[in-house]
Amino acid sequence: MDFFGITPSVLIASLIVASVPILMAAIGELVVERAGVLNLGVEGMMIMGAICGFITAVETGSPVLGFLGGAAGGAALSLIFGFLTQYLLANQVATGLALTLFGLGLSSLIGQSYVGIKPPPTQPVPLGPLADIPFIGRVVFSHDWMVYASLAAVAGVWAFLRYSRAGLILRAVGESHDAAHALGYKVVRIRLLAIVFGGALAGLGGAYVSLVRVPQWTDGITAGAGWIALAIVVFASWRPWRVLLGAWLFGGISVLQLNLQAAGARIPVEYLSMSPYLITILVLVIMSSGRGRAALNAPAALGQNFHASR
Amino acid sequence: MTIADRPELLSVQGITKAYPGVVANSDVSFTIREGEVHALLGENGAGKSTLVKMIFGLVKPDAGQMRLRGADYAPQKPGQARAAGVAMVFQHFSLFEALNVAENVALGMENPPPMRELAARIRAVSEEYGLPLDPGRMVGDLSAGERQRVEIIRCLLQDPKLLIMDEPTSVLTPQEVEILFKTLRQLSAEGTAILYISHKLEEIRNLCDAATILRRGKVVGTADPKATTARELAELMVGTTLTPPERRRADRGEVVLGVSDLTLASPIPFGTELKNVSFTVAKGEILGIAGVAGNGQDELLLALSGELRAPADRVRINGQPVGDLGPEARRRAGLVAAPEERLGHAAVPDMSLVENALLSGAVRKGLTQRGFIDWAGAEAFAAQIVKDFDVRTPGTHVAARALSGGNLQKFVVGRELSQDPSVIVINQPTWGVDAAAAAAIRQAILDRAAAGAAVVVISQDLDELLEISDNFAALNEGRLSRPRPVEGLTIDQIGLMMGGAHGMEVAHHGA
Known part of the structure; x- marks a missing residue:
């Protein structure tokens, strides 16, 4: 059954793939924000992950090493943010914005000689007969391993925050760093670890763009995916499974928009491309019209710097 | 057995702590015996909070020693203090509003049991001390008195030998204060020493066995609060005599x-x-x-x-x-x-x-x-x-x-x-x-x-x-x-x- 010449199973499958970069970046940023840190540099960390992953994959010929390189690139950039905000107490919003600009510029610089090269391909996981099941096989069992890794990351973060002691401590730090400090937890160290984790996941998301989605290197390849990831975290009111929902919704809209264009639908494309942002704004308005921050479920210490005083 | 015969629990000798521009504690010494309710009395800024933070391992002293049950005691972090049997109920800043009671309690323990077991123990201890609490409730929805219960129960679950209470009654109604005092007396009778910080004189006279008075970071005196009048305590604490404000009756208008x-x-x-x-x-x-x-x-x-x-x-x-x-x-x-x-x-x-x-x-x-x-x-x-x-x-x-x-x-x-x-x-x-x-x-x-x-x-x-x-x-x-x-x-x-x-x-x- 097709609509406008679009096959549902293909649409869903490509939606899942399209949402991987923003899903990875958003779940990483969720952990960062639950620890009380607002890192607006997701876009910069993603594109650093994209170029570092691309270079590693091309030079070694291994896509797996490429993804590791991407994670390392994103994490390295996030360490700059961590150092500035956690030790020098720089303003988190300004530092995050600067990080994005810095990442865009630096990636363009080191990526100059890699324009136009093809990276080694990342193959779907061979699941044998499972992939031949009608519909479900196409939708669920025909992806590369990063798709499954991103879903595992969501489940892992959810379980970590909900069931583990370390997750409880992380949430506590994000709720009130003063109280956490008074109980003897190392606020700065915990936040730094969260920031690096967020950077690594943003880097993985970026590497997925340059190694699988596109797959090649051009300047500004992430094209605002980092900003959508930030919006998804708020949209999801800081809950992991809702991040998955948000990523699919936003990823789905971008896929649908391309398909509709190809099918020659008469809705202007601009409406569809702006819809993820419109939905984010709408959700924010609806959620914050209620009981303020508590209803939004935002971590209470989000964006506040911590300095241990008397 | 009177308090004076009981074995010594904690002795603090010559503790000094300076911050840039201010000496928070200067050569402070005192002793607490087992089961004793000991008051630390002083005005805001007298150095009480800094002193207890050092006992709890949040701040390191510049000089001086502490001994706990005869052994050297120098906690590097609160975890070590808790392991040594020292627990603290904070005045502010130690509860997380968006987490539930059990999670808050778990955060204040070294090795908390699994959540379900912990919830059962919270219920048991809160029953025993008459401080009813539902472990599943969000702390943000609790009253100030109930929040304090969370802190106290968090301490009691660890069988403390010394319980530090920093201005515990500032958020309580007079009836709640009475109940708190009954709980504290019960603990003291069971052998737990209590270091009680306050500037409320009547409370100290009512509850404490001994008092150490601090002014500008120094010990300015010790007193038996039950044998001293509130006025004498106040003058020791402030260092001058105080004049109550003068009232002039105005004609009540519209x-x-x-x-x-x-x-x-x-x-x-x-x-x-x-x-x-x-x-x-x-x-x-x-x-x-x-x-x-x-x-x-x-x-x-x-x-x-x-x-x-x-x-x-x-x-x-x-x-x-x-x-x-x-x-x-x-x-x-x-x-x-x-x-x-x-x-x-x-x-x-x-x-x-x-x-x-x-x-x-x-x-x-x-x-x-x-x-x-x-x-x-x-x-x-x-x-x-x-x-x-x-x-x-x-x-x-x-x-x-x-x-x-x-x-x-x-x-x-x-x-x-x-x-x-x-x-x-x-x-x-x-x-x-x-x-x-x-x-x-x-x-x-x-x-x-x-x-x-x-x-x-x-x-x-x-x-x-x-x-x-x-x-x-x-x-x-x-x-x-x-x-x-x-x-x-x-x-x-x-x-x-x-x-x-x-x-x-x-x-x-x-x-």
């Missing part, structure tokens, strides 16, 4: 501020909504509003200052409806307000005293003309406040953040009182202020009332309210009790107005 049937949702997360609040204040009258923290005090101040709008006729000044007007318009109508939070609400931390004076005084002192600032006038106004209220500062150009809490409080209260207002609303006028400054602020409020202003003082300090107010009311879960004359009120009646014991029960003996 009603200036009227609030009728005010119901407002709270803009603060986990805040309390105001429910049908009604009262009037006449010319020359001081209305004292008591209540445990978090029962609607902040919301009431916001509603009166104009930061929170209501239907016009709910708030009237001199008969004029002002409920829908903002703070500027209300200032113009004669109402000034001083909120509780000094830095960030009453004053902009990084702005100078002149700028801060201008921000609130511009309307009533005419410090702006056609949108331009009269800097000379603003400076004169700030200098006047500094002089009249004895604000200790190098000058009016310094940032508000640089002033000590007491001095900044004198400045923000003085700034409002100097605007020749007809209505004054103050939340916690002397919070965190030393006794001499507090007396000066109370005297200034009394003087304004004598000059004909209608005054609303919201405070958690009952003694303060009883000292200065003519009429007394209490906020409990956003409802205001009917105002009653202060004369003839008993502490029991006041406690009931404040909401009694919020469902607490006395400890089951020996359970």
Whole structure:
């Protein structure tokens, strides 16, 4: 059954793939924000992950090493943010914005000689007969391993925050760093670890763009995916499974928009491309019209710097 | 066996701790025996909190030793202190509002059991000590007294040998204080020593076996609180003799501020909504509003200052409806307000005293003309406040953040009182202020009332309210009790107005 010449199973499958970069970046940023840190540099960390992953994959010929390189690139950039905000107490919003600009510029610089090269391909996981099941096989069992890794990351973060002691401590730090400090937890160290984790996941998301989605290197390849990831975290009111929902919704809209264009639908494309942002704004308005921050479920210490005083 | 025969638990010898520009503790020594309730008495800034933070491992001393049960004791972090049997109930900053009771308890333990088991143990311990608590409830939804129970139970679950309590009663009703004391006495009888920090003398005389008095970081004396009068303790603590504020009766005039049937949702997360609040204040009258923290005090101040709008006729000044007007318009109508939070609400931390004076005084002192600032006038106004209220500062150009809490409080209260207002609303006028400054602020409020202003003082300090107010009311879960004359009120009646014991029960003996 097709609509406008679009096959549902293909649409869903490509939606899942399209949402991987923003899903990875958003779940990483969720952990960062639950620890009380607002890192607006997701876009910069993603594109650093994209170029570092691309270079590693091309030079070694291994896509797996490429993804590791991407994670390392994103994490390295996030360490700059961590150092500035956690030790020098720089303003988190300004530092995050600067990080994005810095990442865009630096990636363009080191990526100059890699324009136009093809990276080694990342193959779907061979699941044998499972992939031949009608519909479900196409939708669920025909992806590369990063798709499954991103879903595992969501489940892992959810379980970590909900069931583990370390997750409880992380949430506590994000709720009130003063109280956490008074109980003897190392606020700065915990936040730094969260920031690096967020950077690594943003880097993985970026590497997925340059190694699988596109797959090649051009300047500004992430094209605002980092900003959508930030919006998804708020949209999801800081809950992991809702991040998955948000990523699919936003990823789905971008896929649908391309398909509709190809099918020659008469809705202007601009409406569809702006819809993820419109939905984010709408959700924010609806959620914050209620009981303020508590209803939004935002971590209470989000964006506040911590300095241990008397 | 008397306390003096019991074995020594903790001895502190010559502890010194200096911060840049201030010596918080200088050569402090004292001893606590097992099962003893030992008071650390001193004013704000006397160094009590720094001292207990060192015992709890949050701060490292510069010099001196501590011994716990004969062994050297130098905790590097709170975890080591907890492992050694030292537990602490904090005054502020140690609960997480968006987490539930069990999660909060788990965060304060070294090796917490799985959540389900922990919940069962919380229930068991809370039963034993008569402090009922539901482990699954969100802490943000609990009353102040219940939150303190969370902290106490968190400590009790670890079988402490020494329990440190930092100003535990500042958030409790008199009935809740009685229940807390019963729990503490039960613990003491079971052999747990308690280090009790307070500046409330009657409590210490009621509860403690020994007292060490600190002033400016030094031990200035020890006393047997049961054999010493409150006045002697106070003079040891303050170092001077205190004169109670002087009251001049003004003739009660017509009603200036009227609030009728005010119901407002709270803009603060986990805040309390105001429910049908009604009262009037006449010319020359001081209305004292008591209540445990978090029962609607902040919301009431916001509603009166104009930061929170209501239907016009709910708030009237001199008969004029002002409920829908903002703070500027209300200032113009004669109402000034001083909120509780000094830095960030009453004053902009990084702005100078002149700028801060201008921000609130511009309307009533005419410090702006056609949108331009009269800097000379603003400076004169700030200098006047500094002089009249004895604000200790190098000058009016310094940032508000640089002033000590007491001095900044004198400045923000003085700034409002100097605007020749007809209505004054103050939340916690002397919070965190030393006794001499507090007396000066109370005297200034009394003087304004004598000059004909209608005054609303919201405070958690009952003694303060009883000292200065003519009429007394209490906020409990956003409802205001009917105002009653202060004369003839008993502490029991006041406690009931404040909401009694919020469902607490006395400890089951020996359970």
